[in-house]
Amino acid sequence: MSNDNAPPLYPLFADLRGRTVLVVGGGAVARRKASALLQAGARVVVGAPALEPELRALAQAGRIAHLPGRFQPAWLDDAWLAIAATDDDAVNREVAAAGQARRIWVNVVDDVALSRFQVPARIERGPLQIAISSGGGAPMLARLLRERLEAQLDDSWAALATLLARQRGRIRERWPEPGARRRAFARLLAGPLQGFLRRGRxxxxxxxxxxxxAPGTGNAAATAGSVALVGAGPGDPGLLTLRALRLLNEADVILHDRLVGEGVLALARRDAELVCVGKRAGDHGTTQARIHALMIEHARAGRRVVRLKGGDPFVFGRGGEELEALRAHGVDYEVVPGITAALACAAYAGVPLTHRDHAQSLRLVTAHCAASLDGLDWPALAQERQTLAVYMGVAMLDTLRTRLIRHGRDPATPFALVENGSRPDQRVVVGTLHELPAQAHRHAVRSPALLILGEVAALADTLHWFGDGPLSADSPVHRSTAPQAGTAKPAPAPEPALERAA
Incomplete structure (x- = not known):
């Protein structure tokens, strides 16, 4: 029977506590239905010749009642609802007809024509429930929408619903007029209340x-802004965390690094103010002090600020400095970690950072200038059977090679240089430590690029899966080797470092 002309369903949330619900069928589908009904507090009766193992265990434990045998209309005598979940169409029709005769609501799984109610796709956050229905005609569409909403609604909604339900009487007393109550709720939800719950405070x-x-109070909840330090990951928008995505959809202002990709920024709220605060080599117009000032200024104006950083805020991202500035000025903040470049570039290049046969330790190193190199423990970095992940080192490859070899690292140690890791234009250059600067120059490697050095880097040749295969000394050159900003050169004197955004 077609469902094209069916009237829209009337949505209800049923209180089934202590009420009998009959489930006909003893298989996996019946088990799922029985489990959901038990969560709602229903008295569940399952009728079937035999029960699958989990249902049988529930019956043995006394959590459900079992009516053995083939369906009998008398099974419906005490029921408020019934669900037919068998693989026998004739039995399902019998249940539907018997329910109709007794004015009992019956759902026949995956049969819209026989059903008198539909079980919607459901999202639960404590006492808060969202039900989605396509009227039974397109259940996969309802499930898809549920999956999208699941990604948008975190567990803080459960705590928020519980808190507001507990204070319902006081809320109605404080704002007895519905319009004022709606405005108050909008103000509360726009302020820091839910942010406190999200962080367990x-x-x-x-x-x-x-x-x-409290009587006579103003709009305290609406005046306080906040800052979230959010890791944008290496570039692929699909690598954002759910929490990062939610914050991008809530932000009033987004202060982002230069290297945060357009695909990530496209996920932000449409009316959010986007401000690029990234720094380039030789251009310090947006200083770190200025970034601190912008975060504090917008937060004090009551705005929700996202400080969006490439990679992870706490891995060579100055996140600690920014939190110190926010704390010193009394600005509320939170931190959402991102996938740092070492993890992402290695994964997208097919290079395991640790391996039982090759590397038992991993070191994350920054090499953006000569001063940063001078502070490194070179004898420790030169040890074998470890992996070095070097950030911001494109301009310092010659110095890196020289110092590592001088302190004992084998010149034949494999490397993988990953440019634009996880992005559509990713390139991976491979070779040995001795030829590192020459290879980078030959293939005109540019920032952002991450160097992976160690025995594991040799696996890029066989384990690569994303984009084109690795480039080696034998690979043809497809990019001009004319000098460009951020391109590695095999000159012995170090050139000015290209700073990572932020």
Missing amino acids: HREAERLLDAEL
Whole structure:
């Protein structure tokens, strides 16, 4: 029977606590239905000749009742609802007809025509529930929408719903007029209340709500802004965390690094203000002090600020300095980690950073200028059976090679130089430590690029999976080797470093 002309369903949330619900069928589908009904507090009766193992265990434990045998209309005598979940169409039709005769609501799984109610796709966050229905005609569409909403709604919604339900009486007393109550809720949700719950700071959330509910108080919840330090990952928008995506959709202002890709920025709220605060070599117009000032200025104006950083804020990203500045000025903040370049570039190049046969340790190193190189423990870095992941080292490859070899690293140690890791234009150059600067120059490697040095780098030849295969000394050159900003040169004197954004 076609469902094209069916009227829209009337949505209900049923209180089934202590009420009998019959599930006909003893297989996996019946088990899923019975489990959901038990969570709702229903008294579940399962009718079937035999039960699958989990249902049988529930019956043996006394959590469900079992009616053995083939369906009998008398099974419906005490039921408020019934679900037919068998693979026998004739039995399902019998259940539907018997329910119709007794005015009992029956759902026949995957049969819209026989069903008198539909079980929607559902999202649960504590007492908060969202039900999605296509009227039974397109269940996969409802499931897809549920999956998208699951990604948008974190567990703080459960804590928020619980807190507001607990204070429902006070909320209605404080704002008895519905319009005023709606405006107050909008103000509360736009402020830091949910942010406190998201970070597990429940006492602060309760104190804030108490202050709002006190007679004669103003709009304290709406005046406080906040800053979230968010890791944007290496470039592929698919590598963002769910929390990062949620914050991008909530932000009023996004202060982003130069290397944060357009694909990531496209996920931000459409009316958010985007401000590029990335720094380039020789251009310090946006100083770190200026970035601190912008974060504090926007937060004090009551805005939700996202400080969006390539990679991870706490791995060579100056996240610690920025938190210190925010804390010194009393600005509320949180941190959302991102996938740092070492992890992402290695994964997208097919290079395991550790390996039982080749590397038992990993060192993350920054090499953006001569001063940073002078502070490194070169004898330790030159040890075998470890992996070095070198950030911001494109302009210092000759110096890196010279010092590592001088302190005992084998010139034949493999390397993988990953340019634009995880992005569509990713390139991987491979070779040995001795030929590192020459190879980078030959293939005109440019920043951003991450150097992976160690025995594991040799695996890029066989384990690569993303983009084109690695480039070696025998590979043809497809990019001009004319000098460009950020391109490695095999000159002995170090050139000015290209700073990583932020």
